[in-house]
Amino acid sequence: MxxxxxxxxxxxxxxxxxxxxxxxxxxxxxxxxxxxxxxxxxxxxxxxxxxxxxxxxxxxxxxxxxxxxxxxxxxxxxxxxxxxxxxxxxxxxxxxxxxxxxxxxxAGAPKKRPEIINQLKKKHKRTKLPSTVTIDSIYDKNFLSLSSVLEAVVVDTFVLPGTNIYMLTLGDFWSSNTIDLYLHRRYYDLVDPQNGILKKGREVFLTGCRLRTAREGCGRPRLLPTEYLVILLDEDQEYDELLIAAHFCSDSFSSISLKEANCGRSYSLYAKVESIKSMDFEAISGTVQRKQITLVDNGTKLEFLLWGEQVLLANLFSVGSMLALDRPFISGSGESAIETSNKVCLEYGSATQLYLVPFILQEEQVFIPSTQNRYYGSRLMSAGDPTQGPRPSQVTLPCDSQGSIDFRSYPFRICRVRLDQVDHVDTTFSHSVCGHVVNKMPSGDIECSFCHCSCDEDIIRIFQLKITLADETAKIFAWCTGLTATELLQISPDEFCELPEEEQFMYPSSLENERFTVALVNSKRKDNGPAQRLTTDTDVVSWEITRALRYE
Structure with missing residues (x-):
């Protein structure tokens, strides 16, 4: 001893x-x-x-x-x-x-995700960061790389008995296990029981963690202290909204003075992440890693620089996110050897603390217009009448960080195919104004599933069609409805329903090997009404046929 x-x-x-x-x-x-x-x-x-x-x-x-x-x-x-x-x-x-x-x-207690995480998961919409690992995987592998990211929720905070060491118990949305973290001392002021922000239910991103693996007599693995922790804020929560307004909106990029910063003045800033670039720096001692993060505040841009091991912090950011910087180090652009029109830039100093409002990818429905005529029952309506003209199909596309629809992901596919097999034919009613299916309510009223309005007088019968298409290279499952299904089946929904039951059963097989030029869209819709997800063993993508034109 x-x-x-x-x-x-x-x-x-x-x-x-x-x-x-x-x-x-x-x-x-x-x-x-x-x-x-x-x-x-x-x-x-x-x-x-x-x-x-x-x-x-x-x-x-x-x-x-x-x-x-x-x-x-x-x-x-x-x-x-x-x-x-x-x-x-x-x-x-x-x-x-x-x-x-x-x-x-x-010991022996069943593994169960903490209830606070189950509650937060209901409103969890953001996608995982590229380097995110789960707590369960840490236990499975008994390993954690420095560049790995943990997207965690604070389940508990406590002080180790007999010490002044703060611990955080962390969970995540994908694991049943929790893990304890030795909190770095630069964050001790944030765990104050009265005014601290690191409380139960607070979400955090962290990286640069080292794992203290389980040894004989040392219990389960724990995470050693890391400086690279970012606290997540939610602008929809009153406390966070007040914190952002009171603490981070009084200063702006245009108000930063290098002279005042050198005299000890601190700043708290709030800006959007515009870009993240790797720009290694050649120093006398060798190459130094550097990340250059461009931040925008009311049209003014500044560079936020990370050096050496600090570059790990960039794993926690995403373009479009809002970054709140408390007490960043202010340096002259000449000192940092970067080309910029601004005289100052920001760095991650010893007193800096970071907060993040993550960017959540939004999606919007866009129309795919059809130039063809549309059947309203057995009557052919003219496309020239805007009130009775063609109804567009819809497809969901993501929005970029500015909120604009990102058409780089537009999943449009012009191709020539043959009808390999008509797998399913059904008819239902849709709202003639928007093209979505209608539902019969308990009261007996007919309500549009999209507009949520009563539409007893504005309904039409439409096809719901599931079909296998083939060309010289492959086969896919696809679905369609409305005018496109009418074009493929070459009969209107009303006329199809008037056929005897035997003919309805035999009719689809008579169309096999018919050739069409079709437009395909990767709709990515969930099972909902006519937009049902169709999959096969070889094709797990949900395709919608938005146009069809028969050719000889």
């Missing part, structure tokens, strides 16, 4: 953990330091005074009530000392003891 034989306790004391050091500073005067530490650990982990307060032990050294027994603590300390061959601090020992005791009580 030579690791404990120190007159001032420095061989097993973390200089930041003053509380256990004060408790043990006279340990050599009172007796054996190992025995004294066991007693001290018992007083921390078991709030009482031994057997009279429920800390009497069973035969295996465990407590009969609320805390661990003397022999259990002694055994765990010896295991931890063996695991840390280079020496161990009192804080680490207390951490191991607390974790092991907590996990002994959790």
């Amino acid at each position: 030579s690791r404990f034989n120190s007159s001032n306790g420095d061989s097993f004391m973390d200089t930041d953990d003053q509380e256990p050091q004060k408790q043990l500073q006279n340990v050599d005067e009172e007796g054996d330091p190992f025995l004294a530490f066991i007693d001290y650990a018992r007083s921390v982990l078991c709030p009482g005074d031994g057997e009279e307060d429920g800390c009497d032990t069973n035969g295996d050294g465990s407590s009969t009530d609320t805390g661990p027994g003397w022999s259990w603590i002694a055994s765990r300390i010896l295991k931890s000392c063996t695991a840390y061959s280079s020496g161990v601090t009192a804080a680490i020992l207390l951490s191991d003891l607390y974790q092991a005791w907590s996990e002994q009580h959790r």
